[in-house]
Amino acid sequence: MELEYIKQILDSAYNIRPHEVGCDDCEEEMNEYADYVLEEKQLDKPLNLIKDHLELCRDCSEEFQSLLEALNSATGKK
Amino acid sequence: MERANENWIGSLKSDDRLKRDTAIADLHMLLLRGLHGAFKTNPCATPTIIEDAAQEALLRVTANLDSFRGESKFLTWAMKIAIRNVYSEMRRTGWKDISLDQASDVGKPLIENFADDSYSPEKLSRQAEIIEKLWQAINESLTEKQKTALLADFVANMPIEEIARKMGTNRNAVYKLLYDARHNLRKHLMSAEITFDDMTKAFS
Numbered sequence: 001m002e003l004e005y006i007k008q009i010l011d012s013a014y015n016i017r018p019h020e021v022g023c024d025d026c027e028e029e030m031n032e033y034a035d036y037v038l039e040e041k042q043l044d045k046p047l048n049l050i051k052d053h054l055e056l057c058r059d060c061s062e063e064f065q066s067l068l069e070a071l072n073s074a075t076g077k078k
Numbered sequence: 079m080e081r082a083n084e085n086w087i088g089s090l091k092s093d094d095r096l097k098r099d100t101a102i103a104d105l106h107m108l109l110l111r112g113l114h115g116a117f118k119t120n121p122c123a124t125p126t127i128i129e130d131a132a133q134e135a136l137l138r139v140t141a142n143l144d145s146f147r148g149e150s151k152f153l154t155w156a157m158k159i160a161i162r163n164v165y166s167e168m169r170r171t172g173w174k175d176i177s178l179d180q181a182s183d184v185g186k187p188l189i190e191n192f193a194d195d196s197y198s199p200e201k202l203s204r205q206a207e208i209i210e211k212l213w214q215a216i217n218e219s220l221t222e223k224q225k226t227a228l229l230a231d232f233v234a235n236m237p238i239e240e241i242a243r244k245m246g247t248n249r250n251a252v253y254k255l256l257y258d259a260r261h262n263l264r265k266h267l268m269s270a271e272i273t274f275d276d277m278t279k280a281f282s
């Protein structure tokens with residue numbers, strides 16, 4: 001169990017990227033990225049940095065997952 | 079029937095009261111349905127939290143229609159705001175009795191006195207060595223603030239939104255603080271000649 005924490009700290013340190021966006025940018029673009037994921041819609045701009053942020057940030061990632069679930073529920077897809 | 083973005087905006091801005099109220103009621107219903115679906119297995123998302131989150135989102139959306147730039151579906155934008163409200167409230171209530179110091183203190187003994195006997199002795203000693211270096215890096219290359227945030231985040235699993243609230247700053251600033259912390263740790267570990275490969279081998 002303790003090992004998990006240590007691994008995560010080490011992973012996040014070694015996998016640091018020269019340029020990472022923060023939570024504000026992620027929040028700003030999250031709706032566009034959600035449409036892209038749900039509908040395989042074309043993107044006008046690359047959202048790779050948002051994808052990276054979602055892998056690195058627990059807060060944003062749980063919000064994003066819930067957003068996808070909420071949209072599926074609201075539109076009756078699930 | 080799904081409304082197009084223009085329909086949402088047009089109806090919500092309409093002078094025709096019936097048209098506007100119908101759109102508000104539709105949006106409210108969709109937000110509630112979405113939130114109930116997304117949080118149905120999460121006991122922390124109480125009915126009050128969900129209803130308040132939907133209501134607040136509705137107010138914010140209708141007051142800020144001009145800030146919607148049309149880059150996504152309108153409902154996706156509105157739902158994002160509602161989801162954020164739910165998390166913000168769940169995090170606040172869930173962590174209200176735990177201070178930042180308490181959260182970061184949890185991490186110290188875990189890292190300092192680490193031992194896991196499910197590994198071979200050679201692996202264990204290699205792990206112990208890396209962990210010692212990591213602990214050294216945490217103490218020597220991080221500021222007090224970086225250290226507190228790192229331990230609260232990784233070990234106590236405190237949401238960074240909560241770390242931010244308790245530090246009196248915003249989430250973006252905490253992400254940046256943690257980014258700098260990760261950068262410093264990496265630099266310190268690399269200079270202690272621990273590579274990513276060493277780390278992976280020792281902990282696989």
Ligand SMILES: [Zn+2]
Pocket residue numbers: 022023026053057058059060061253
């Ligand atoms: Zn984030």
